[in-house]
Amino acid sequence: MSALIAKMLTSLFTLFAIPSFVAALWPMPRALSTGSTALKLSSDFVIHLEVQNSPNDLQSAISAVYTQLHNDTLQRLVVGRAAADSVAIARASELRFLTISLTGHAVVRSIEQEAVEPYGSRSESYSLNIPHDGTTATLTANSTLGLFRGLTTFSQMWYSSSSGKYILDAPVSIADEPAFPHRGLSFDTARNFFPVEDILRTLDGMSWLNTLYWHVADSQSFPLEVPAFPELAEKGAYSETERYSAADVQRIVSYANERGIDVIMELDSPGHTTGIAFAYPEHIACANKSPWATYASEPPAGQLRIASNATLAFARELFASVAGMMPGTMMSSGGDEVNLPCWEDDEETIQDLSINNITIADALNQFIQEVQNVLHQAGKTPFIKSDMILTHNVPVTNDTIAVVWQSSADATSMAERGQRFIHQPSDYFYLDCGAGEWLGNDVLGNSWCDPFKTWQRAYSFDPFANLSASQQQLVLGGQMPIWSEQTSPENLDPIVWPRLASGAEVFWTGATLPDGSPRLGANATSGTQAFARINEMRYRMVDRGIRAIALQPHWCVLRAGECDLDA
């Protein structure tokens, strides 16, 4: 924790005799103090940017805040809505200015640049003060990225009424920074395709997350246009219009970076690669082999021929080419659900193994090593799926970040190996679970990771569960995945939102609420605690054009706590 936060916390604890929170804030800031005075936003409210040579994306971010303050129509979620506050609003002072500045000698760089800094040198902290008497509010940070986070907080605080925007709990003081550096969404665009607009809208919703982990291709389709291998998308995409061109990728990456989000491309390998066989069948073993269940975890079967020198050369060039498309410092080679019979029954692989006198395990080690080499040469820190390490015991470089996905219980095994990792446990975070089996003719089948993961379930995740104090430093954060076998643009918003916001608070706010109480206290998800805030987050998202699902009847939303189990 930074000195700034520690100082804030000590000074704030005294103020927290009464429980206090700004209902509108999600995720909860690390340090927060609020009063109980109403404050209005003046009709000529202005944001003063006191940053020399301010970058374009910071100016755009400020314009976006003006637009939100202008367009948002969310009234406070209480019985009577804004009318319930009319007396307080009438008496409120007016806030006319917010000044924004960088602290000390911070070098002025664009949000875009700051957003792709390596973990450790990325600064997202900020400090926001809003006096109750209408005097100037201030937002300061060490970086434009921190200013962006602070602007996001500021734009979330205000309620609408017929006499303008207001809050009820001035003065507000916030000192904030994320508990974990990696807070993401893993997005599968291969099982079903998503147009660029859907990805951009999702990035808009991800204001508190900082990573789009893009699972771009898989066995069903290969939508990514790779400069070195144009045929991959020409033959492997679902159709000509269901592709991501280099320009599309550039557009997505810029849009993300300008919003403080880094894009980590995952090129899953050596499994989940049958999409490559449309263009390069020679590199894929057991492609479309039947019964698929013998050779893959879902149809169609097919994996890279890891023992083939030609395929290794192809993989090297493929990874180098994709890495070259991305400005970030991280990239994933996937590595989940490798199927051994696929190679054991593949005549070419058998032959290659025998020529080189190696085993499948040797070939797999060599493949991963080669891929990691390419990533390092391209300046990328490699990500890899946890089963490659835990199941197949494949050695990886020390800097590798493992994605622990099969079960939350795997985190301790990963920590015991001393490997850095992020949490993506299927038993907490998978947004697609619980929709039933999607395979044909399985009438009573459930999804493999049943049941549905509610927002409460995801929220209840403890990133440090069963980890020793010394192992905790290995946890870089976590991400919630949307696998898209049963998802498409039609249900993207409802299946992702607002549940993905759970992950944002788990990894931003961390273990403790600003009043010092544990985030996972007895009433963590009570209607008067997190439930009230996530409901508000959901209504704000809908107001801003994201089709987030209702978590409760509107009746309950207006009466925090009355729909608790024991109310």
Added chain:
Amino acid sequence: MAFATLISPSYALAATLIPRAFWTLLRDHVFTSAGSDCSVVLGWAACLAVEMRSFIASVLLLVFSVSEVASLWPIPRSLSTGSTALKLSPTFDININVKNAPSDLVSAVARSKSYIQTDKMQRLVVGRGSGDESAVQQAHQLGSLALSLAPGAEVKPIAQEAIVPLGSRREEYVLHVPADGSAATLTANSTLGLLRGLTTFEQLWYDLDGQATYTIEAPISVTDSPAYPFRGFMLDTARNFFSVSDIKRTLDAMSWSKINQFHWHVVDSQSFPLQIPGFMDISAKGAYSSSMVYTPEDVQDIVTYAGERGIDVLIEIDTPGHTAIIHQAYPEHVACFEGSPWAVFANEPPAGQLRFASSNTTNFTTELLVAVAKMFPSSLISTGGDELNTECYADDAETQQILNSTGSTLEELLSTFTQTTHGALQDLGKTTVVWEEMVLDFNVTLANDTVVMVWISSEDAAAVAEKGFRLVHAPSDYFYLDCGAGEWLGSDPDAPGKRQDGVFSQAEWSWLMSCLQSYTFDPLANISEAQQYLVLGGQQLLWTEQSGPENLDSIAWPRAASSAEVFWTGATFPDGSPRNVTGALPRLHDLRFRMVQRGVNAIPLQPLWCALRPSLCNLNS
């Protein structure tokens, strides 16, 4: 032949068609080679063969395996198709050969023409139909479809035909699309039947890269009629509110799979959005906001919109439970309002039920229901009756006083209440509908023609039939669209994917699964032959504690279409084989993609890779 049993002998129109349909089939699939795309045909045969055990069945398979138009949902009762390509002429038109055609028939034809033009639906096969190009280039052009009514049929608007009592609705039709480009014909006994036929016709056509609108299965002959008269969809607009346009979009989607009954659970304990003349206070104080209401004009708009699409609107005012919000305007009529802990007094918060023991409340409710009944032209109206909580009245001084002074039991007073409300509705010519508890849990006197909705479990249907009541299947274990999304109540630490109240603890959220599971529903299971006539049909239901306009389409579609085929097509496919999931999935994909093309956000059931290769994503393929 199986065909003989499929068609009611009363349909003279149909009877003459059967032999022709059969011979068309033989000619196209036995005496000539199958269609151009052999892999699809073989794939079909291969996966169907798993389910076919007997030699005879295998022989039938050879004859009929390609007889199902991939695009039709629900599959017609009787269908024959060929393997000739046919495209629509650039000047294709639909001619209404009906004297004084009602305006809603003219509108329905206009909609059909618009869908045919704008669907731009490509075939769901690898290549998306590009392999059909040469066949389509050489294909005959269909110049027109001619609509006519059977001789002597009375010409009435669709909206009128749609709301006649169950059992008298005439939805049957016959459709011929010749292969040689000569005019297609659609005939029926009513404008409602013509609408159903138009819906089938619209679904036949695919787009070839903007160059042609075509089918590869001409000639097509359809003789169709629903297996059951009640095929519904229920929407709860009280837990969360839905705008009129959301409801209209849902009605459109319903009509595409020939659903004919919109069960509107309009109000509940959480909110009262329905404006009722004479009782405007209830919605003024009980709606979520002044903009979240249905005005009488909105109701008229919805009823008309539905009627024109062949859909009857069954309004439900749930009583005496699920009525807490009436307390805002009429506190004197609601017992245990917001009683705490709510779990003692209600299945979900807030607690509050009509004080039915009171004659004042009984009169109030009767007047209320009568006022509602007058807003809706349907012959059906539901008074609800589910989840009545007797604890609510144990602490209610007024109820206890009435019980003491009259010496009656709560159950006797419930019967009086129900007889009074139902009596008034019956005087208006309405048939009353109730949830199953009113028959199975309470000794309440009901009219013989009362329709009972079975919801708690599919197993309860037999008990309702035993009592001689007509029933509609709405079982939570097959047809609830909201199940499995986890607990929505606060402070449930884990909130797993199950609901708290126990009733639904076995029902997992399911998409494809639920499509398939609901699809396997047998309407006649455990019901004796003598009582089968009591089964009117069924419906899928959307309760909206966790739904709003944001996910209405995606939670309802295409799953809610499953039951549409269960209750339209009945037990057998047109080839005589038992209706089965493998034969349904490719067509359900087709319906889903067509819905998306028409602006309904229906979910994908599988990766597109599978939708293009339906037999390759089975569990055992």
